[in-house]
Amino acid sequence: xxxxxxxxxxxxxxxxxxxxxxxxxxxxxxxxxxxxxxxxxxxxxxxxxxxxxxxxxxxxxxxxxxxxxxxxxxxxxxxxxxxxxxxxxxxxxxxxxxxxxxxxxxxxxxxxxxxxxxxxxxxxxxxxxxxxxxxxxxxxxxxxxxxxxxxxxxxxxxxxxxxxxxxxxxxxxxxxxxxxxxxxxxxxxxxxxxxxxxxxxxxxxxxxxxxxxxxxxxxxxxxxxxxxxxxxxxxxxxxxxxxxxxxxxxxxxxxxxxxxxxxxxxxxxxxxxxxxxxxxxxxxxxxxxxxxxxxxxxxxxxxxxxxxxxxxxxxxxxxxxxxxxxxxxxxxxxxxxxxxxxxx
Amino acid sequence: xxxxxxxxxxxxxxxxxxxxxxxxxxxxxxxxxxxxxxxxxxxxxxxxxxxxxxxxxxxxxxxxxxxxxxxxxxxxxxxxxxxxxxxxxxxxxxxxxxxxxxxxxxxxxxxxxxxxxxxxxxxxxxxxxxxxxxxxxxxxxxxxxxxxxxxxxxxxxxxxxxxxxxxxxxxxxxxxxxxxxxxxxxxxxxxxxxxxxxxxxxxxxxxxxxxxxxxxxxxxxxxxxxxxxxxxxxxxxxxxxxxxxxxxxxxxxxxxxxxxx
Numbered sequence: 001x002x003x004x005x006x007x008x009x010x011x012x013x014x015x016x017x018x019x020x021x022x023x024x025x026x027x028x029x030x031x032x033x034x035x036x037x038x039x040x041x042x043x044x045x046x047x048x049x050x051x052x053x054x055x056x057x058x059x060x061x062x063x064x065x066x067x068x069x070x071x072x073x074x075x076x077x078x079x080x081x082x083x084x085x086x087x088x089x090x091x092x093x094x095x096x097x098x099x100x101x102x103x104x105x106x107x108x109x110x111x112x113x114x115x116x117x118x119x120x121x122x123x124x125x126x127x128x129x130x131x132x133x134x135x136x137x138x139x140x141x142x143x144x145x146x147x148x149x150x151x152x153x154x155x156x157x158x159x160x161x162x163x164x165x166x167x168x169x170x171x172x173x174x175x176x177x178x179x180x181x182x183x184x185x186x187x188x189x190x191x192x193x194x195x196x197x198x199x200x201x202x203x204x205x206x207x208x209x210x211x212x213x214x215x216x217x218x219x220x221x222x223x224x225x226x227x228x229x230x231x232x233x234x235x236x237x238x239x240x241x242x243x244x245x246x247x248x249x250x251x252x253x254x255x256x257x258x259x260x261x262x263x264x265x266x267x268x269x270x271x272x273x274x275x276x277x278x279x280x281x282x283x284x285x286x287x288x289x290x291x292x293x294x295x296x297x298x299x300x301x302x303x304x305x306x307x308x309x310x311x312x313x314x315x316x317x318x319x320x321x322x323x324x325x326x327x328x329x330x331x332x333x334x335x336x337x338x339x340x341x342x343x344x
Numbered sequence: 345x346x347x348x349x350x351x352x353x354x355x356x357x358x359x360x361x362x363x364x365x366x367x368x369x370x371x372x373x374x375x376x377x378x379x380x381x382x383x384x385x386x387x388x389x390x391x392x393x394x395x396x397x398x399x400x401x402x403x404x405x406x407x408x409x410x411x412x413x414x415x416x417x418x419x420x421x422x423x424x425x426x427x428x429x430x431x432x433x434x435x436x437x438x439x440x441x442x443x444x445x446x447x448x449x450x451x452x453x454x455x456x457x458x459x460x461x462x463x464x465x466x467x468x469x470x471x472x473x474x475x476x477x478x479x480x481x482x483x484x485x486x487x488x489x490x491x492x493x494x495x496x497x498x499x500x501x502x503x504x505x506x507x508x509x510x511x512x513x514x515x516x517x518x519x520x521x522x523x524x525x526x527x528x529x530x531x532x533x534x535x536x537x538x539x540x541x542x543x544x545x546x547x548x549x550x551x552x553x554x555x556x557x558x559x560x561x562x563x564x565x566x567x568x569x570x571x572x573x574x575x576x577x578x579x580x581x582x583x584x585x586x587x588x589x590x591x592x593x594x595x596x597x598x599x600x601x602x603x604x605x
Contacts, residue, residue: 054605060605072353079449080353083353083355083449084353087444087447089440089443089444089447091439091441092441093440095436095439096436096439096441097372097432098368098372102371102375103368106364106368109368110445110449111449112352138372154444
């Protein structure tokens with residue numbers, strides 16, 4: 001493993017037996033994550049995201065294959081892995097009856113920190129995650145967003161090399177989600193922690209992750225920056241409305257010539273097509289049409305979303321996939337949430 | 345400071361981790377001691393409402409009846425309070441807090457042993473409150489006997505607590521199953537222990553079953569100890585029963601927590 005690789009998996013596979021039927025939740029996962037990266041696992045419910053995370057965080061053993069995380073083998077040295085990672089699961093990490101500050105101090109003790117060190121670190125995290133106003137409340141008194149911020153603070157107490165977040169923003173209102181992300185981004189900038197998260201919020205993966213791994217049916221089917229994935233796999237959606245219906249056929253052939261894509265007729269004056277780098281192509285296309293005496297009254301170029309990427313890769317949208325995917329056994333409680341936040 | 349935290353590898357250590365788990369478990373109690381008093385409601389109801397009935401039934405005076413009944417109420421605290429403690433863990437399993445501790449570099453047995461040891465604190469505090477209240481009504485306990493009795497309750501409570509946690513780990517998110525099993529065990533154990541009514545006049549099979557019920561032996565030992573009798577066979581049997589419950593409870597619990605994910 002190169003020195004700047006913090007997560008490395010080799011053919012990591014997990015199979016479960018449910019009602020005497022074998023279900024493969026994760027198949028041949030082979031990935032490398034470098035120090036400091038912010039990686040998002042994106043996929044529909046039951047795609048195997050949480051199961052992958054649970055293997056990498058030593059909660060469940062793989063059926064075959066292997067992985068090393070933060071320099072330790074997940075099977076040969078799980079306690080080594082545990083001491084170097086932070087994990088924020090889908091639930092609330094703080095116990096309902098504990099006070100916020102107490103939980104942070106206890107967590108510090110769990111990671112072998114001395115009294116002074118953990119007090120200092122607790123104060124620092126209370127301040128940086130803005131937990132001051134409820135630090136002496138019990139966890140059960142907190143709002144969803146406040147609980148989530150505490151969860152992240154708990155995951156960061158020991159300054160882990162990697163922070164795993166399983167659906168960090170699910171169930172939060174839009175404002176709390178935005179606030180949570182501000183914290184994640186700021187903390188990462190401050191501590192340089194590698195962040196590995198799962199999400200099915202498309203726009204979160206798009207906006208915050210430097211690297212998106214699209215997962216479907218237990219396999220990683222694409223792995224790149226969101227921009228590259230969109231540019232290579234999905235193209236911009238262009239719509240042109242012409243002044244006269246009689247120009248439609250000529251305009252359509254101009255599109256085919258320039259964009260190399262067949263245009264679809266929306267109505268007798270409107271054409272739609274999808275093309276990689278479509279926005280860059282649009283001015284040239286408009287000039288060409290103008291040259292041919294075809295007037296365009298409106299032209300729109302909509303950049304693709306990761307849902308378009310998923311559609312291009314699997315033939316179905318994430319939203320549809322979420323409806324049809326059966327839940328894998330290990331994810332029945334954590335991947336049954338509805339897909340929200342699709343940008344289309 | 346953050347730099348100093350980098351690249352630290354912490355290895356599980358049973359004693360240190362048990363201590364840290366114990367300290368964490370004690371925090372809510374220290375922060376909110378009133379919750380302990382609140383859970384005394386049930387034994388107090390038994391003491392206040394069942395006690396007078398026992399006096400009328402037995403024809404003996406209040407002090408004599410209390411000397412017989414209070415040790416049973418103390419055992420009842422353990423049965424009802426400690427016996428239900430697994431529900432806290434079950435709730436933490438359902439909300440995610442337990443999962444977080446599984447990912448921490450902690451010794452797995454420490455997660456259970458620390459929790460079980462914590463049970464000693466509420467048992468001792470609650471038992472002392474009950475004894476204090478009973479003393480107002482004329483109950484008297486041998487001071488050293490009381491100390492030994494608390495020790496006996498503590499050992500029994502560690503075992504019962506560990507069993508309650510094991511039940512939570514086994515029933516996972518099925519709360520109804522936890523309570524179903526818990527209630528259907530606790531009540532027969534209570535009735536077949538002679539805590540509420542003497543079993544002397546009961547049918548032979550009941551007395552036979554009771555002789556295998558560790559709770560009976562703990563109750564009888566508790567009565568002997570609080571009465572100042574240290575060397576009786578009841579005391580010996582009570583300690584053996586409590587130690588057996590503790591050993592079995594911890595063994596079962598450690599096995600269950602090792603498998604938890």
